[in-house]
Amino acid sequence: MRYEDLADLPCSITRPLVVLGDRWTLLVLKASFAGVxxxxxxxSALGISRSRLQDRLGRLVEHGILARQQATDGNHPQYRLTRKGHDIYPILMAIKDWGDTYMAPDGPPAHYRHRDCTGEAHTQLTCDTCGADVTAHDITPEPGPGILAHLSQPRAE
Structure with missing residues (x-):
């Protein structure tokens, strides 16, 4: 299966990977959250080639994750996170938590503090009904309306 064909699969993990699934895209998003x-x-911040950066910024704009706007000084365009872009933050934080646990032998390189109380921010999965913390062992995937709609569509031959 070609990489582009993955966007057509009825899977809410696979489809976003078509947009977000390479390191440069995630690093551009990390820099965006840092104010770049x-x-x-x-x-300059990433050491990325101009063509690769152009491609990643273009893809993020195309998918509504970043918006290209004229800067307030009017001289340069700038890229700003959209609401859709801000909603990616928990994904980056989950990667950070995993990295702190498994790839930071000397401890976390940075602490992500809650501005109001200075506590540390972490991601966690919870049940939307009972509020219990859940892991992969507690979850049972079931067909949703997206897969049922996909299965009922006529197949191209």
Whole structure:
């Protein structure tokens, strides 16, 4: 199966990976959350080639994750996170938590503190009905309306 064909699979993990599934895209998003807005700032912060950065920014704009706007000084375009982009933050935090646990032998390189109380921010899965913390062992995937709609569509031959 070709990489582009993955976008057509009825899977809410696979489809986002078509957009987010490479390191440069995630690093562009990490930089965006850190306040980087301009093309040259991204390039300088990440050490990424111009063409690759153009491709990743273009894809994020195309998918409504970043918005390309004129900067307030009017001289340069800037890239700002949209609501859809801000909703990716828990994904990055989950990767950070995993990295702190398994890939930071000397301890976390940074602490992500809650501005109001200075506690540390972490991701966790909870049940939307009872509020219990859950792990992969507690979850049973079941068909949803997206897969049922996909299965009822006529197949192209």
């Amino acid at each position: 807005r301009r093309f040259n700032e991204f390039q």
